[in-house]
Amino acid sequence: MERVHYFLNAGLCCWSLALFTWCVSGSPWAILPVALALIAFLLHGFQQRVLIMFGKNKSPTAEPQNTIVVAPAAVEKETPREEKQNxxxxxxxxxxxxxxxxxxxxxxxxxxxxxxxxxxxxxxxxxxxxxxxxxxxxxxxxxxxxxxxxxxxxxxxxxxxxxxxxxxxxxxxxxxxxxxxxxxxxQPAAEKKTNVIDLAPEPVVDEPAPAQKSRQKS
Structure with a gap:
């Protein structure tokens, strides 16, 4: 039996006993169980107020649950497809x-x-x-x-x-x-071309004859 409902159950038992005594013998002794039942009901009401005052009758609050946040998967960029030969x-x-x-x-x-x-x-x-x-x-x-x-x-x-x-x-x-x-x-095999630059020969300047030099001096 829970302590919270102890006085309520006691009051109900006393009230039942008073009804039984009154119905069987009709004696004034039934007043005693009635009084005990009323006292039990009053104590039960007082007990409920005390419990409400100290918060023992409050429904337990739901505990916060750990939530798992899943990050969205990174979208891979499509690699450019290689051009296939036709x-x-x-x-x-x-x-x-x-x-x-x-x-x-x-x-x-x-x-x-x-x-x-x-x-x-x-x-x-x-x-x-x-x-x-x-x-x-x-x-x-x-x-x-x-x-x-x-x-x-x-x-x-x-x-x-x-x-x-x-x-x-x-x-x-x-x-x-x-x-x-x-x-x-x-067919003859194709020759591989090489990048070769031809060097042009330097122009040759004819020197004057000795006789011409002497005439120029004179």
Whole structure:
């Protein structure tokens, strides 16, 4: 039993006892429990006031909770994407009719009926690829079939490569199994230019003859 409700419970018990005594015998002895009950109720009210005065009946305040502040993640700056070289791909089961002028690499898996030009890139004729036309590029790799004239600094004919026509090259490599039919012209390697400044010879001044000097003196 809590001490806070001790007098209240005692008053209720005395009041119940007074009612029981009055109902059973009707004797004046029931006045005593009634008086005790009233005293208990008064003491209970006084006790409540004391508790309120000293703040013992106050509801406990909520303790401050530790809050965790999460800083927003720093947004990483997107690094500029590197410019990728443009590639041209003719996929298998594709027949392209017309000329192709590209600045990057060219991969031929299907058929091309026309000329292909890539002055600064690489052209590769893949296996089962077919080109009916002329090819001009920096580096040419043939693993399929080419019917036409090829002009390149470097030409490689792989095992399944067939070149039927003419070719002009600086470096040539034909692997075992590769086929070449036609005319070949080897170009001289480009000479490296050196920055050399020619020194012009100093002009020569003709000195006068001795006889002329004597005449000038006289």
């Amino acid at each position: 590639n041209t791909v003719i996929s298998s089961e594709v027949r392209f009719e017309g000329n192709i002028i590209a600045s990057g690499q060219v991969y031929i898996y299907g058929e091309v009926h026309g000329n292909i030009e890539s002055s600064g890139g690489i052209i590769k004729i893949m296996r089962n690829g077919l080109v009916q036309g002329n090819i001009t590029c920096r580096e040419l790799i043939i693993d399929g079939t080419v019917n036409g004239e090829c002009s390149s600094d470097s030409i490689d004919i792989y095992e399944n490569g067939i070149l039927n026509g003419a070719m002009s090259y600086t470096a040539l490599a034909i692997k075992k199994g590769g086929v070449f039919i036609g005319k070949a012209l080897m």
